Amino acid sequence: MSHNTGRDHIAIPGPSVMPSRVLQAMHRPAPNIYTGALVELTESVLQDLNRIANNSGDAVIYIGNGHAVWEAALINVLAPGDDMLALASGRFGRGWAAMAEPLGIKAEVLDAQVGQPIDPDQLESRLRADTEHRIRVVSTVQSDTSTSIRNDIAAIRRAIDAAGHHALLMVDAICSFGCEPMDMQAMGVDILITGCQKGLMTPPGLGILFANEKAQQAKAQHLPRSAYWDWRPRISAEVFPARFCGTPPTHHLYGLREALDMLLEEGMNAVWSRHERFAGAVWAALDAWGADGELTMHVANPADRSHAVTAIHTGDGDGKRLQDWCKEHAGVTLGIGMDTRITEGAVVGSSVDAMFRIGHMGHLNIPMLMGTLGSIDAGLKALGIEHGQSALTAASEALGAFRKHA
Numbered sequence: 484m485s486h487n488t489g490r491d492h493i494a495i496p497g498p499s500v501m502p503s504r505v506l507q508a509m510h511r512p513a514p515n516i517y518t519g520a521l522v523e524l525t526e527s528v529l530q531d532l533n534r535i536a537n538n539s540g541d542a543v544i545y546i547g548n549g550h551a552v553w554e555a556a557l558i559n560v561l562a563p564g565d566d567m568l569a570l571a572s573g574r575f576g577r578g579w580a581a582m583a584e585p586l587g588i589k590a591e592v593l594d595a596q597v598g599q600p601i602d603p604d605q606l607e608s609r610l611r612a613d614t615e616h617r618i619r620v621v622s623t624v625q626s627d628t629s630t631s632i633r634n635d636i637a638a639i640r641r642a643i644d645a646a647g648h649h650a651l652l653m654v655d656a657i658c659s660f661g662c663e664p665m666d667m668q669a670m671g672v673d674i675l676i677t678g679c680q681k682g683l684m685t686p687p688g689l690g691i692l693f694a695n696e697k698a699q700q701a702k703a704q705h706l707p708r709s710a711y712w713d714w715r716p717r718i719s720a721e722v723f724p725a726r727f728c729g730t731p732p733t734h735h736l737y738g739l740r741e742a743l744d745m746l747l748e749e750g751m752n753a754v755w756s757r758h759e760r761f762a763g764a765v766w767a768a769l770d771a772w773g774a775d776g777e778l779t780m781h782v783a784n785p786a787d788r789s790h791a792v793t794a795i796h797t798g799d800g801d802g803k804r805l806q807d808w809c810k811e812h813a814g815v816t817l818g819i820g821m822d823t824r825i826t827e828g829a830v831v832g833s834s835v836d837a838m839f840r841i842g843h844m845g846h847l848n849i850p851m852l853m854g855t856l857g858s859i860d861a862g863l864k865a866l867g868i869e870h871g872q873s874a875l876t877a878a879s880e881a882l883g884a885f886r887k888h889a
């Protein structure tokens with residue numbers, strides 16, 4: 484028997500739940516793309532994005548997903564034959580390096596230990612060994628969505644500085660932007676990229692790139708290799724469509740404007756703190772479930788865990804069975820397991836069927852979060868998967884403690 488007659492809920496780590504306000508803002512006739520409201524709205528979107536990132540430079544928007552803006556970042560500052568060091572704490576850190584190879588960029592991957600963030604000391608040693616400063620870019624992912632590992636970006640910057648190295652620091656905040664604090668100036672980030680479909684609560688389709696002055700100077704030394712990805716004409720465009728190298732993503736811009744309004748009305752500190760508390764509730768439930776049986780979080784240290792997504796290991800096949808049960812009987816879509824235990828390219832641990840992920844990012848409130856946890860709890864019982872008790876109590880206590888202090 485299925486209990487699934489209500490509204491479906493998506494608890495994957497992006498695309499996240501689209502707020503009605505965002506969808507309604509997009510529901511409009513085609514606008515003028517040369518002058519007027521859309522032009523002004525886009526300026527305000529770029530200003531607000533820069534404000535949230537605390538970027539001293541410029542932001543550009545590409546029509547594309549995360550892979551598109553990965554490529555945009557690479558192609559603007561690296562030429563064929565250049566070296567980069569890709570810090571990997573999961574699939575996405577490695578994925579960025581893989582995008583570099585066909586562009587002729589030599590991407591060396593520095594893997595973190597399984598379940599752990601990048602070790603700044605290891606990074607510093609590697610950069611010290613680069614006496615000729617051949618490495619032009621260090622890339623990293625703030626929160627790797629596959630493993631739910633959160634890297635300390637400020638510590639990575641300190642390691643680069645301690646090595647006396649001049650490489651640009653390029654950060655993927657596709658999972659974390661709008662969910663976890665970002666401050667490009669305080670963290671020493673030169674290039675930051677994100678997509679609109681996770682913390683920014685807008686349907687997939689916009690890739691956003693922020694470049695500070697140092698990154699723009701590095702760019703100036705390069706001949707443009709791609710008229711489409713080149714960020715300079717987009718920054719200096721006098722004709723509005725030139726900002727997008729063609730037709731602007733009209734309705735996405737209206738949607739993103741509304742999403743930014745929602746975030747700024749709540750206040751970024753409140754948004755980040757909400758994500759932290761919701762993550763804490765998920766972890767409290769997992770600690771309780773994990774007291775018996777095989778459920779364990781991939782990341783042991785809470786300080787190293789993403790506030791937007793949590794990756795969980797289960798017994799063989801149980802992750803997949805739980806996902807299927809939740810979808811069929813509760814209308815809740817959980818995140819699939821991704822190969823997390825990647826070391827030097829080899830999967831050395833659990834298969835993807837022995838995992839699932841919970842996305843807890845973006846447009847989320849307590850009923851949505853507790854509904855997801857309650858559905859998982861019911862699924863564990865229905866499937867006879869061994870687990871500890873009182874997970875929902877633990878989660879609501881974590882949330883209640885937050886309300887008491889708020």
Ligand SMILES: Cc1ncc(COP(=O)(O)O)c(C=O)c1O
Binds near residue numbers: 624627656658
């Ligand atoms: C951290 C991170 N980087 C990059 C990507 C790739 O983005 P896309 O799937 O939009 O191309 C994702 C996708 O989930 C991601 O989570």
